[in-house]
Amino acid sequence: MTQLTALVTGSSRGIGAAIRTALAARGIKVIGHATKAIDAETIGADLTDPTAAARIWETALDRGNGRIDLLINNAGQFQANPIGLSDIEWLDNWEDALRINLTAAAELSRFAVRHWLEGERTGRIVHVASRAAYRGDSPDHWHYAAAKAGMIGLHKTIARQYAAKGIMSYAICPGFTDTAMAGDYLASRGGPGLLADIPLGRVATPAEIATMAVFCALDAPESMTGAVLDANGASYVR
Numbered sequence: 001m002t003q004l005t006a007l008v009t010g011s012s013r014g015i016g017a018a019i020r021t022a023l024a025a026r027g028i029k030v031i032g033h034a035t036k037a038i039d040a041e042t043i044g045a046d047l048t049d050p051t052a053a054a055r056i057w058e059t060a061l062d063r064g065n066g067r068i069d070l071l072i073n074n075a076g077q078f079q080a081n082p083i084g085l086s087d088i089e090w091l092d093n094w095e096d097a098l099r100i101n102l103t104a105a106a107e108l109s110r111f112a113v114r115h116w117l118e119g120e121r122t123g124r125i126v127h128v129a130s131r132a133a134y135r136g137d138s139p140d141h142w143h144y145a146a147a148k149a150g151m152i153g154l155h156k157t158i159a160r161q162y163a164a165k166g167i168m169s170y171a172i173c174p175g176f177t178d179t180a181m182a183g184d185y186l187a188s189r190g191g192p193g194l195l196a197d198i199p200l201g202r203v204a205t206p207a208e209i210a211t212m213a214v215f216c217a218l219d220a221p222e223s224m225t226g227a228v229l230d231a232n233g234a235s236y237v238r
């Protein structure tokens with residue numbers, strides 16, 4: 001059987017690193033990505049650069065010998081953007097957040113869908129969105145919630161429009177997960193109070209989110225395409 005190739009964005013640490021390890025353990029050839037090329041298997045490209053997504057895709061295709069089967073849109077950034085900043089600072093932060101968390105994922109999804117349609121191949125996309133897509137976020141994170149909600153709209157559209165062509169799309173909405181991203185937030189907004197809001201009594205682990213991502217990428221039934229899976233310790237039950 002042909003070995004499947006996956007492109008995983010934001011694979012240098014946190015959830016992306018766990019997904020990379022878990023996919024490799026299932027025999028998948030994984031092409032990673034981060035802001036910098038930290039090793040030979042990681043493509044370095046800062047997603048605030050509008051040329052980044054195309055460069056990542058072309059490099060990944062090269063490394064995958066012209067073939068990518070799975071795209072995991074995981075890279076993300078969660079930086080405070082208080083409304084009291086100057087107009088231009090606030091707008092700059094908004095645009096960076098939208099580009100990293102939404103536009104780059106949309107561009108890579110477009111390249112992937114075209115690749116599969118043109119090659120008459122099947123493929124799967126897994127989007128790592130956020131609980132914030134449905135619940136909203138803090139006063140400093142309008143941009144993050146808006147980007148993740150946009151990602152869910154993107155995901156549902158791809159699922160509905162390309163299922164008949166064998167292209168499946170799945171989305172995961174983690175709540176707080178034990179990575180640097182959540183650590184900064186919990187520290188800045190009072191960890192114990194926020195934890196009290198999670199019936200499970202703890203944040204998710206990157207390995208738990210990776211288990212879900214691998215399931216979506218390799219095992220989930222095709223009929224599940226378009227689904228959004230929550231992982232938030234019942235802190236937001238829809």
Ligand SMILES: NC(=O)c1ccc[n+]([C@@H]2O[C@H](COP(=O)([O-])OP(=O)(O)OC[C@H]3O[C@@H](n4cnc5c(N)ncnc54)[C@H](OP(=O)(O)O)[C@@H]3O)[C@@H](O)[C@H]2O)c1
Nearest residue numbers: 010012014015034035046047075076130176177179181182
């Ligand atoms: N942790 C949570 O509580 C939580 C909750 C809900 C959703 N999520 C989502 O889960 C995904 C992974 O989050 P995480 O917690 O694992 O985050 P993390 O530990 O902060 O890692 C973020 C990853 O994204 C990459 N990245 C960030 N900014 C980038 C940029 N401008 N250009 C290219 N790459 C960039 C980082 O690369 P470098 O190492 O090079 O910086 C890193 O690989 C994100 O989409 C996040 O929104 C996380």
